[in-house]
Amino acid sequence: MQVKSRLAKFVVHIILLAGSVLFLFPLLWMISTSLKPIEETMKMPPQWIPTSFQFQNYWRAITYQSDKLGYIPFLRYTINTMHVATLAVVGTVISNALVAYGFARLKWPGRDAFFAVTLATMMVPFPVIMVPIYVVFRHLGWIGSFKPLWVPAWFGSAFNIFLLRQFFLTIPKELSDAARVDGCSEFGIFSRIVLPLSKPALAVVALFSFLYHWNDFLGPLVYLTDQCSFTLSLGLQFYQSQHGGTEWNLLMAASTIVVLPIILLFFFTQRTFIQGITVTGLKG
Amino acid sequence: MKDAVEVFEKPLKPKKRKISPSARRELTAALLFISPWIVGLGGFLMYPIAASFYYSLCEYSVLQPAQFIGIGNYVDLFTDEVFWKALGNTFFYAALSLPLGLVLSVAIALLLNTGVRGMAVYRTIFFLPSLMPVVAMAILWLWIFNGDYGVLNYAVSSSTGWISAQVAGLGRFLNQHGIESVGRALQAAAPILRIEGPPWLTDPAWSKPAFVLLSLWGVGHAVVIYLAGLQDVPAHLYEAAELDGANWLQKVRYVTLPMISPVIQFNLILGIIGSFQFFAAPYVMAPNGQPARSAYFYTMMLYDNAFPYLRMGYACAIAWVLFVIVLVCTLVALRVSSRHVHYEGM
Numbered sequence: 056m057q058v059k060s061r062l063a064k065f066v067v068h069i070i071l072l073a074g075s076v077l078f079l080f081p082l083l084w085m086i087s088t089s090l091k092p093i094e095e096t097m098k099m100p101p102q103w104i105p106t107s108f109q110f111q112n113y114w115r116a117i118t119y120q121s122d123k124l125g126y127i128p129f130l131r132y133t134i135n136t137m138h139v140a141t142l143a144v145v146g147t148v149i150s151n152a153l154v155a156y157g158f159a160r161l162k163w164p165g166r167d168a169f170f171a172v173t174l175a176t177m178m179v180p181f182p183v184i185m186v187p188i189y190v191v192f193r194h195l196g197w198i199g200s201f202k203p204l205w206v207p208a209w210f211g212s213a214f215n216i217f218l219l220r221q222f223f224l225t226i227p228k229e230l231s232d233a234a235r236v237d238g239c240s241e242f243g244i245f246s247r248i249v250l251p252l253s254k255p256a257l258a259v260v261a262l263f264s265f266l267y268h269w270n271d272f273l274g275p276l277v278y279l280t281d282q283c284s285f286t287l288s289l290g291l292q293f294y295q296s297q298h299g300g301t302e303w304n305l306l307m308a309a310s311t312i313v314v315l316p317i318i319l320l321f322f323f324t325q326r327t328f329i330q331g332i333t334v335t336g337l338k339g
Numbered sequence: 340m341k342d343a344v345e346v347f348e349k350p351l352k353p354k355k356r357k358i359s360p361s362a363r364r365e366l367t368a369a370l371l372f373i374s375p376w377i378v379g380l381g382g383f384l385m386y387p388i389a390a391s392f393y394y395s396l397c398e399y400s401v402l403q404p405a406q407f408i409g410i411g412n413y414v415d416l417f418t419d420e421v422f423w424k425a426l427g428n429t430f431f432y433a434a435l436s437l438p439l440g441l442v443l444s445v446a447i448a449l450l451l452n453t454g455v456r457g458m459a460v461y462r463t464i465f466f467l468p469s470l471m472p473v474v475a476m477a478i479l480w481l482w483i484f485n486g487d488y489g490v491l492n493y494a495v496s497s498s499t500g501w502i503s504a505q506v507a508g509l510g511r512f513l514n515q516h517g518i519e520s521v522g523r524a525l526q527a528a529a530p531i532l533r534i535e536g537p538p539w540l541t542d543p544a545w546s547k548p549a550f551v552l553l554s555l556w557g558v559g560h561a562v563v564i565y566l567a568g569l570q571d572v573p574a575h576l577y578e579a580a581e582l583d584g585a586n587w588l589q590k591v592r593y594v595t596l597p598m599i600s601p602v603i604q605f606n607l608i609l610g611i612i613g614s615f616q617f618f619a620a621p622y623v624m625a626p627n628g629q630p631a632r633s634a635y636f637y638t639m640m641l642y643d644n645a646f647p648y649l650r651m652g653y654a655c656a657i658a659w660v661l662f663v664i665v666l667v668c669t670l671v672a673l674r675v676s677s678r679h680v681h682y683e684g685m
Contacts, residue, residue: 058453150375157372184387210379241368270472272619288474310475333567
């Protein structure tokens with residue numbers, strides 16, 4: 056709804072600017088603190104621009120060593136996180152695309168009822184099923200490995216199935232029919248016609264799956280036992296809980312390192328991002 | 340005419356119970372396509388839900404096999420002070436953060452939708468915080484809330500201090516120019532305006548509001564959703580309202596809000612489910628829900644019983660109560676809002 060008068064436009068800008076300052080403030084404060092020498096973090100009144108930029112804080116944060124903890128291998132944690140996220144993203148895209156195809160492009164008895172059941176499972180909070188799943192993974196001997204974090208992604212999830220199904224429904228049926236007449240198999244139609252036409256939707260699923268696994272905390276907390284196999288989120292928490300409340304500049308540097316890839320990813324894929332949130336938020 | 344067609348068609352298409360070869364081929368293909376989900380639904384949802392219910396009736400530490408004890412866990416749970424504390428904290432958090440978040444995000448979306456220049460830039464700024472990995476966000480806010488060097492309380496006391504000084508100055512000015520009654524009143528009021536921020540995370544009365552504040556910072560996700568919803572509202576509705584002499588506020592009340600109400604409803608339900616899973620931020624920022632368990636939330640209790648204490652049966656009882664609460668809340672939310680929610684085309 057447009058606002059027409061000049062005064063109204065001016066007021067809207069002022070409010071939005073003030074709001075933007077409030078929303079950006081914590082992020083800027085994080086970066087500011089991460090570049091300060093330790094004495095300056097404890098100065099009152101607080102200082103926005105460090106007197107000397109301590110870029111080595113970043114290096115110290117990722118190679119942190121202490122008598123109590125030993126080495127905090129942030130590089131190792133980054134590799135671990137990438138390892139889990141990559142396997143999970145690939146599994147999420149493949150499995151959900153297959154299942155969504157079955158729901159969207161094929162007719163079979165009981166399909167709609169089964170789809171309704173699928174949607175209903177979105178309401179099940181993860182903590183409800185956390186314990187039995189842990190028990191199963193324990194029996195399989197997977198506790199302490201990455202498997203509990205990425206294997207489930209290969210078996211579909213209601214939300215992504217729903218999202219991709221909606222997209223597949225918009226692809227004209229005539230394309231599949233024509234391919235069928237030419238003797239193309241069902242899998243051929245899926246992989247050679249439907250998938251290439253669905254790149255935007257697949258990108259949304261991949262992006263959000265990556266974000267989820269990059270940010271996930273509860274999963275790694277429950278399943279990972281060895282300090283060397285931590286993911287970034289868990290490693291950061293461990294780092295903080297062991298010696299938090301002292302070297303805030305190093306903590307902020309470490310936090311910035313965890314946040315930065317996500318922010319960069321956002322700027323490179325802004326369109327997909329906004330589309331994805333819009334679709335998932337509006338059409339539920 | 341219609342009847343005639345039906346009569347005519349019936350003998351031509353006798354009902355066959357046998358599946359045609361093409362339908363069978365399609366069924367086989369479909370089963371292959373959805374097979375990952377059949378395994379996933381069974382193995383990662385149905386079985387765990389059932390097993391969770393069974394374990395909730397057992398004494399179970401993982402190290403020994405589960406032992407059936409009936410409803411004992413539930414009896415213990417409902418007489419457990421910590422349970423009521425965690426439940427109360429969670430409701431408190433949800434009851435504050437959901438409505439405040441809703442109002443804030445709709446308000447920002449409305450402002451962004453006024454056709455101002457730079458909408459995409461503002462949208463990005465409001466959205467960025469909600470992207471932050473939750474552990475990094477929690478650590479950042481620990482620093483911002485910090486009792487000694489926290490920048491938030493510094494901002495609160497310095498900005499209110501400035502306002503207070505201005506008011507006192509105005510009072511002095513009025514005093515000197517003969518309007519003494521008002522001047523004295525302003526001078527007396529000035530010191531009250533100077534506010535010192537509360538000791539957020541170390542005071543039981545302020546720890547939950549601190550988490551509400553944190554949740555409001557992450558409201559950008561909802562802003563993006565509502566903004567898209569607002570952009571879908573057809574312009575002719577506003578034009579019609581304008582012809583009827585509606586002002587801006589009336590247009591919001593009678594056109595915009597009804598049109599985006601399904602979106603609001605959907606996000607509110609997700610918000611309720613989300614509040615009960617609030618875990619990582621308090622786990623990092625308020626270990627064990629300290630101070631005085633004032634920041635001990637529902638899923639923290641579930642986690643603590645399941646893993647550190649290895650009381651898996653008890654944890655499953657907590658999980659099932661959570662399941663029922665989420666179910667009831669969702670149904671109530673659907674019920675209540677179905678009276679107010681407007682669906683286009685229904």
